[in-house]
Amino acid sequence: MPIYEYQCKQCNHTFEHLQLNTDLPPQSCPECGQAIEKLMSAGSFNLNTGTDVSAGTCCGQHSPCDSPKHCCGMSH
Numbered sequence: 001m002p003i004y005e006y007q008c009k010q011c012n013h014t015f016e017h018l019q020l021n022t023d024l025p026p027q028s029c030p031e032c033g034q035a036i037e038k039l040m041s042a043g044s045f046n047l048n049t050g051t052d053v054s055a056g057t058c059c060g061q062h063s064p065c066d067s068p069k070h071c072c073g074m075s076h
Contacts, residue, residue, distance in 0.1 A: 007039050011034065
């Protein structure tokens, strides 16, 4: 079941709503009863490309390790 996020246009209260596709969406804010709008949420999935994103990086950073002792002071 998808979880949708809504925000009140009046009091800015933000809430999540677990909703089936056949369910009607909420129509009003549970805090003040005013009009709400559905928010755009970030996706929560990971596309696996088959590559290790940490390979060649230093301590999980997004840049190559340039330390003479390698990552975090430890040799490879």
